[in-house]
Amino acid sequence: MNCFDIHSHKPSPRTVVSLSATGDESLPPEGTLFSVGIHPWDSATCTDTEHLYRMAALPGCVMIGEAGIDKLRGAPVDIQKELLKTHIQLSEQLQKPLLLHIVKATDEIIALHKELRPEMPWIWHGFRGNAHTAEMLLKRGFYLSIGERFNADAVAAIPDDRLLVETDCSRLTIQDIVRNVAETRHDTPAHLAEITSQNARTLLGKVCL
Numbered sequence: 001m002n003c004f005d006i007h008s009h010k011p012s013p014r015t016v017v018s019l020s021a022t023g024d025e026s027l028p029p030e031g032t033l034f035s036v037g038i039h040p041w042d043s044a045t046c047t048d049t050e051h052l053y054r055m056a057a058l059p060g061c062v063m064i065g066e067a068g069i070d071k072l073r074g075a076p077v078d079i080q081k082e083l084l085k086t087h088i089q090l091s092e093q094l095q096k097p098l099l100l101h102i103v104k105a106t107d108e109i110i111a112l113h114k115e116l117r118p119e120m121p122w123i124w125h126g127f128r129g130n131a132h133t134a135e136m137l138l139k140r141g142f143y144l145s146i147g148e149r150f151n152a153d154a155v156a157a158i159p160d161d162r163l164l165v166e167t168d169c170s171r172l173t174i175q176d177i178v179r180n181v182a183e184t185r186h187d188t189p190a191h192l193a194e195i196t197s198q199n200a201r202t203l204l205g206k207v208c209l
């Protein structure tokens with residue numbers, strides 16, 4: 001089963017590995033696909049965006065993030081929001097999709113999306129919200145990436161063309177996650193692997209074939 005993992009912290013084939021632009025992470029081997037951002041958790045300690053700009057421009061960088069708002073950790077929300085806006089601008093400027101880490105800030109994200117009307121797709125990673133939240137985000141064109149834990153009603157309601165899968169920090173493999181998500185959607189793992197890989201191709205281009 002040929003799965004594509006849109007967000008992981010371990011470099012491997014058919015995976016986008018998430019790097020942090022805080023300056024203490026080295027670059028992955030050539031050919032590795034990565035995203036780069038200043039995580040909301042680092043928003044209180046990392047204010048220097050120099051690494052972010054430099055790493056984001058590299059050809060292996062296929063998405064900007066993780067970036068976002070986490071109300072349970074990191075700097076005060078206003079500071080996190082400013083930092084997120086920097087990532088949004090970069091995503092638009094470099095034409096690379098935005099990978100979001102959001103905790104307890106759905107309203108803020110929807111408001112920002114309405115205000116800024118980005119051209120690039122926004123991907124909500126590790127989506128665990130309910131079906132109503134999923135619907136609001138889907139209406140605005142978001143992609144929802146599903147990992148180890150999720151709300152079954154929401155996952156069952158995501159259209160085929162907006163669904164992605166990820167391992168993030170899980171000990172499960174991407175195949176395990178595909179099997180779990182497929183079961184929830186009354187789909188076959190093979191079909192789910194195919195549609196989520198297709199969505200990754202749509203988002204990231206030929207690089208992840």
Ligand SMILES: [Zn+2]
Pocket residue numbers: 007008009018066168169
């Ligand atoms: Zn992560």
